[in-house]
């Protein structure tokens with residue numbers, strides 16, 4: 001590598017060397033990284049050749065889930081010029097194969113910083129965070145689960161920010177505007193769904209046979225089946241729709257930005273890292289960024305700068321630009337432009353692995369010959385195990401009634417996620433393999449009360465932000481996840497009769513039906529969920545960073561339009577809500593600047 005990336009790929013454990021799947025994955029990662037390298041070298045030459053500062057109507061910073069939508073929507077009218085700055089490269093083709101997600105994660109499309117170590121989570125060592133570094137952002141790398149959350153979530157947003165335009169009835173318009181729902185049994189319900197938006201949403205065609213056993217076990221335990229968790233009711237288990245079509249992933253890059261890239265009024269600049277927003281007399285006038293040539297460049301914004309660098313990097317960039325808590329900025333020697341609570345209320349959903357179940361042949365085959373056959377089937381037909389991400393489309397939502405944030409009975413507060421892996425002789429070489437013989441059931445607290453933070457490293461502010469995730473700081477969040485852990489373990493008896501065995505885990509030596517045991521599992525198996533939101537929340541008060549039209553308080557021509565503006569977490573995975581926020585933000589900006597739709 002010739003300095004193109006700020007981080008190296010994630011290696012496999014040395015003990016896995018030589019395993020055929022690991023050899024295959026290593027080659028795949030090399031292919032992805034060499035394509036990034038070629039793009040970087042092209043970009044470097046372009047940057048070196050560009051001497052003058054540029055000027056656009058809009059500059060969108062961060063080409064992730066939200067940024068791709070904003071850049072595409074704002075450039076729909078030829079009367080507006082748009083520059084999109086993204087620090088990573090273009091979405092690799094391999095990311096479009098659903099089952100290759102865990103391998104693409106190990107390429108240079110992701111960085112893996114550690115959060116601040118906290119005694120109560122991630123075994124006190126700091127959590128490893130998977131942070132997107134590629135056009136498409138999370139939507140290019142994530143589990144593709146399309147979950148909107150419940151109506152109550154958005155009605156509570158509207159109450160909290162005192163603006164009814166964010167209630168469910170109103171935001172449903174934007175959920176629908178984005179959606180191209182491809183499954184008739186769901187799409188027919190046009191009150192909740194649409195088939196004409198850019199974002200493809202569908203069921204994965206391949207379902208691992210283990211999913212049927214897990215579903216049977218949940219029915220046995222009285223958990224109702226819910227066909228569509230994105231309409232009236234969310235409680236129960238489901239096979240969730242994903243951002244896929246025809247066996248391939250559709251990120252927001254592919255759905256929105258790629259078709260727009262040929263527009264002459266849109267510039268997409270990869271390997272361009274924004275370093276500071278230029279503010280002149282309270283007005284955002286442009287963005288300083290480091291190009292692929294390693295030099296500083298400046299682009300002027302005639303109308304607006306829109307930040308979509310995600311919940312960790314949007315607050316980082318604001319603080320580098322002098323917008324943040326004044327005391328903290330002083331510590332970092334950064335001149336204060338606006339004293340705002342940037343980065344103070346980071347939220348993520350605490351999780352813990354409640355149970356792991358093993359599955360034997362012939363139901364679960366993890367041999368390399370079968371895997372090769374799958375590759376061949378996928379190559380020819382876009383079907384088979386590679387067209388799905390294991391068993392992850394199966395999920396369940398519960399209302400535990402525990403914890404301090406007890407919402408109305410219709411609002412879930414616990415989600416169960418199911419992840420497959422292939423285990424060899426006790427070694428976890430192939431987590432996330434498309435062939436699996438182990439299923440982990442992960443319990444997630446959807447509405448935790450604990451909060452984290454994003455801060456500058458005061459001795460080296462331009463280096464990576466200091467992230468404290470805060471999971472389990474409030475004891476009530478432990479109670480909620482413990483309830484999820486119990487539900488994950490209740491599946492043991494019905495699953496045994498269906499051929500799946502609970503893996504032994506003598507956590508702390510406590511009796512397995514005791515609270516101490518569930519608490520021990522929570523303590524020892526927690527990890528990051530990557531659903532971080534709320535680091536620049538919207539609202540009218542002094543706890544908010546942006547107003548309900550997403551404009552940074554006290555400044556002009558500066559907006560935030562990504563996961564960081566959410567006042568609270570939705571009841572589920574966060575991508576669908578980010579897509580909705582981006583669609584709404586595009587409308588707000590177009591209306592304010594009188595740009596045609």
Ligand SMILES: Cc1cc2nc3c(=O)[nH]c(=O)nc-3n(C[C@H](O)[C@H](O)[C@H](O)COP(=O)(O)OP(=O)(O)OC[C@H]3O[C@@H](n4cnc5c(N)ncnc54)[C@H](O)[C@@H]3O)c2cc1C
Nearest residue numbers: 062064065066087137138142143144145274310563573575
């Ligand atoms: C591993 C993983 C799995 C997930 N699984 C799911 C799932 O199955 N379903 C679901 O609903 N949600 C899931 N999520 C969450 C979802 O992907 C995120 O909520 C969503 O992507 C956030 O969108 P965003 O636009 O706010 O930020 P991102 O998508 O993270 O985009 C931020 C972008 O900004 C760029 N950037 C950052 N700093 C700068 C800078 N200074 N200059 C230029 N560019 C910059 C980054 O490279 C990135 O491309 C997952 C997330 C992860 C990480």
